Amino acid sequence: MDKTSFQALNCRKHQKKHLQFIQVNDVLNQQSQSKELFYCSSCFNHDLEFKSINFLMIDQILQEAETNIIPKWPPVNNYQLIQDLIDFTSKESELNYEKQIIDFFNELKEQLLAKIDIIQKKMINETHKYPIDNNQIIKKYQEISNILQFKQLLMNEQGNNLQEHSTLCRQFIQKIESQKDKNTELLQSLLTQSNQLQKSFDLEYPIAIKQQLFTLVDSISFFNQDFSQVNLNQSNQGSQQSRISTQNSNKITADLIMKLISNKSNFCSDQFINELNLSLQKLNPLLQYLKLNNIFKENKEPIEFSKISEEKLNLVGEYVKHSIQLTSDQQYENSIKNKMELKQINEIMNSKMNFLNQESIQKFEKWTVEMYPFLKQMNFQNFIKDKNKFDLFKNLGDNNFNELIIAAQKGFFYLNLNLVGTEYSDGQRIFAVSKNKNSEYIITKINSENWTCCISSLDLQKDLKYVFRIQLEKINEGNEFVVGLMRNSISQNKGGWDDYLSCQLKNQSEYLKISDNYGIINLLKGVNEFQVKKDCVIEIRVCLKDKLLEMTDYPNYQYKLGLEDKHKPKLEQYKDLRFYLSFLSSDIQISLKDAEIVNKFKD
């Protein structure tokens, strides 16, 4: 059915009218099922609910479908879309891409051919300048040898005067012969030059350029490839964003290449960097078509050498050289070990006063050799404050040094003892330790009625003999306290008495007597039972190596208590035993009058 025959059809309802409209939208609707699909102008007039958006002029389809976008077709949810396309086609058609492309290529062909013609002529002219082909070589030979003049001379012979001709020829040959040296030189030079030129003639380079040119031409495109890909992903803004950024990071640009090359650690000259940059920037549009993945290794990026000073950068360079040479050159390693700076550091490391173990010293010495370029930056002159004293310790034999240490330990033991409340039962907070005017520790408890411990800060050493002397400053009738040894390691969760290396004493009618068994209970000296005046000094003696833990009255030594045998092995077994005191009431105050290391205990 062609255009005219369709327009000739009449409305079923209005026989005199031609069909003018067709419903193209809302046809799925139930109500419209019963209505006519085709409308004439009368149908249109009679339909009170007529919606123009639902109808299309048949005429428009027949006349414009070939060339135009039809505003109401196909039915869509948003007709602005079709309107925009209509706007777009009316505007874009003015730009005429096809023509621009054709123009571009025509111009390209023309200019390319013109350029090629010029360079071709230039190259041919080059060959004419130099003795590069046979004709040129012969021509040069002719210039040098004067062979053509010679030929001319011979041909001038008229056949009547051979004598005269012979003279002329002789003169000519003599002249040429006299230039023998010069001619030899010229011909030799010709031969050398020809050889060189023949070798330097290179067809491969122009062929490579031709290939590159073809590649470049192949890559001509008027459409940004990235753009078309981005457009497809438009529905997902988030992933689009991240995709573009990762793409950028993989995109080879002149800037990126320059950044890699101009890394300060390459020490490229500024001139080179600038020239290369200019060249690369020209190639940038082409570079961006290279899609390379993973420019850098995983989790790696260039070291930012540009951010450190020239001096430090040189130091890093020196270190790398040093490190490489160390691994391959034993002699070099030895020479480094002998450097003054390292000897000085090692002397300090090896000082007996550092108490470093041999393994650590060796590790450190190895490290100083590796770090030499950095270490030598330091000036080790006058590094030691008192060289005489330093040397005194250095030269001290092991035995003498140990004696010195023991003497020091004895001298400083009381000073360094430090007494603190344990964590158990909040002892850290409720013990107050002060010193009286005789510099003796006074231990007091504040506002607490729990058994809490106050422990010294030093682990007792196995082979030393210790004496601790305490005296009650204040105690009420019936009050109790505990003195002895406990492990530091239980001090967080337990009271010291749990180790059963203690004695619990009670003030009974002005006398201190044992009130419960916590290990120190065997009466070794004295009558009946241990009892001393409440203000008496009590001495606790310890020698772990000898499994000795005793309590006695000072200075009379009338009574002596020892540890029960079953608890003695603990003295050797436990590694962190410390002196401690413990009491319940806040009304007790005890002073630690003395704590010393002795050579032997008095009887």
Ligand SMILES: [Zn+2]
């Ligand atoms: Zn009708």
